[in-house]
Amino acid sequence: MNEEKFIRLKKNFKLRNIEVQYFETLENVKSFILNIIPIKCTIGIGHSVTLQKLDITNALLERGNIVYDKELAKNREECKDLKKKALITDWYITGSNAISIDGQIVNVDHSGNRVAAITFGPDKVIIVVGKNKVVDTVDEAIRRVKNVACPLNAKRAGFNPPCVTLNKCVDCVSKERVCNSLSIIEGQSDSNRIKLFIVNEECGF
Numbered sequence: 083m084n085e086e087k088f089i090r091l092k093k094n095f096k097l098r099n100i101e102v103q104y105f106e107t108l109e110n111v112k113s114f115i116l117n118i119i120p121i122k123c124t125i126g127i128g129h130s131v132t133l134q135k136l137d138i139t140n141a142l143l144e145r146g147n148i149v150y151d152k153e154l155a156k157n158r159e160e161c162k163d164l165k166k167k168a169l170i171t172d173w174y175i176t177g178s179n180a181i182s183i184d185g186q187i188v189n190v191d192h193s194g195n196r197v198a199a200i201t202f203g204p205d206k207v208i209i210v211v212g213k214n215k216v217v218d219t220v221d222e223a224i225r226r227v228k229n230v231a232c233p234l235n236a237k238r239a240g241f242n243p244p245c246v247t248l249n250k251c252v253d254c255v256s257k258e259r260v261c262n263s264l265s266i267i268e269g270q271s272d273s274n275r276i277k278l279f280i281v282n283e284e285c286g287f
């Protein structure tokens with residue numbers, strides 16, 4: 083993304099009450115997050131490849147934060163419980179499937195916990211996205227989500243909807259469908275709630 087595009091993106095999100103910050107590396111993002119979140123705060127984690135790479139859960143736990151991350155669950159019940167607790171935290175940290183320069187954040191979810199938390203619940207939300215997730219328009223973002231992110235995420239999670247073999251979305255109603263919820267965030271009423279951290283690295287799919 084060149085400078086002109088970043089300036090346009092930042093301006094468009096500002097009009098929608100979403101703050102954008104740019105970072106060179108994920109390590110820079112990690113240090114910044116650890117600086118701005120107080121130790122007394124509770125944190126929910128919306129799982130993604132980017133969040134795995136960021137490896138923030140352990141850093142937060144080690145210094146004393148309470149963290150609700152489904153990856154810490156020992157069984158299905160615990161996983162569901164952690165997802166529910168993450169919905170009412172002080173901060174929520176997650177990735178995104180695509181963002182547009184026009185100012186939209188587009189995500190799909192299998193069970194819906196991540197799109198729910200981004201939409202409402204946690205007081206503050208940090209969304210970390212690599213440069214590979216930035217596209218021009220909301221239509222391109224949806225196309226990217228369905229045809230790039232969904233097949234790769236489905237495969238990673240052990241699901242087998244048609245897009246895994248076809249490498250494109252055929253709007254299936256398969257029991258293996260991974261995109262049960264499609265969310266488009268187009269703005270926020272609270273200007274301090276969502277922070278979008280864009281990283282100059284390829285992160286996730």
Ligand code: SF4
Nearest residue numbers: 232243245251252254
């Ligand atoms: S609707 Fe089906 S085929 Fe399309 S992206 Fe979702 S899971 Fe894949």
